[in-house]
Amino acid sequence: MIEATALTKRFGGTTAVEDLTFTVRPGRVTGFLGPNGAGKSTTLRLILGLNDPTSGAVTVGGRPFRDRPRGLRHVGALLDAGDVHGGRTAVAHLAVLARANRVPRRRVDAVLADVGLTGAARRRVGGFSLGMRQRLGIAAALLGDPPVLLFDEPLNGLDPEGVLWVRGLFRRLADEGRTVFVSSHLMSEMEHTADDLVVIGRGRLIAAEPVSAFAARGTGSGVRVRTPRPADLARLLTAEGARVERDGPRLTVTGLDAARIGDLACRHSLPLHELAAREASLEDAFMELTADSAEFLTGEAR
DSSP states (O other): OEEEEEEEEEETTEEEEEEEEEEEOTTEEEEEEOOTTSSHHHHHHHHTTSSOOSEEEEEETTBOGGGOSSGGGTEEEESOTTOSOTTSBHHHHHHHHHHHTTOOTHHHHHHHHHTTOGGGTTSBGGGOOHHHHHHHHHHHHHTTOOSEEEEESTTTTOOHHHHHHHHHHHHHHHHTTOEEEEEOSOHHHHHHHOSEEEEEETTEEEEEEEHHHHHHTSSOOEEEEEOSOHHHHHHHHHHTTOEEEEETTEEEEESSOHHHHHHHHHHTTOOOSEEEEEOOOHHHHHHHHTHHHHHHHTTOOO
């Protein structure tokens, strides 16, 4: 479990993270979302003890991560897939990490097989594609068989097969009872993969809740309607208290469900060519609830 309490980090006059309080629970995949510059990478570094908080605290399994002498046995992390010496082979890179953390050497071959890099184990990392580097970074995170895993943008550079593999991997790790915390800008993947979300903007907490609850906060839900008499139908629906947005023969209606719209159209002899409910998406909710954060933080350092 990861627990942050009033976590704050300032760099000079810039506040990167301010008063963050959230919990990342075991047995669940938790997505970590926010616009560029929101403070996600700083937060991950604070969890791992790579930066000291200005105030507040964050613990992993009830203790600061720095208090754990063999870190990879407790937390596996992928922060930057490119942060590997290009002259080393994949197996040599992992072997060094295993020795430093007193992890059995057999784990090196096991995690290379897990991520599909057995055939490239003795190739130099400098010749790896971005997708292969991501797989190697995931292998390093898995090396100590830790109960807590952190991933920063792990899908960058992966092909569709790789994305599906990572999605399944995160699900399997969570099902084993591990804590899985994933920072990503890919809303569709978080919608498919995450159980919970922690969302921040301008360094502050926006939401910490299940994915379904966060998506429901968006206003993108409604009913799509297409009719050859859009003006007549729009007047009718507005009179019933609905909000109607018109785009030619298409209407987007909020405030009335599809059944009610269909009944009203039938009663007034208005033909319908399309009538479909549209659920609010995670992306809709994210764009709405972080709009101010994105506007003010574009171009700032994370």
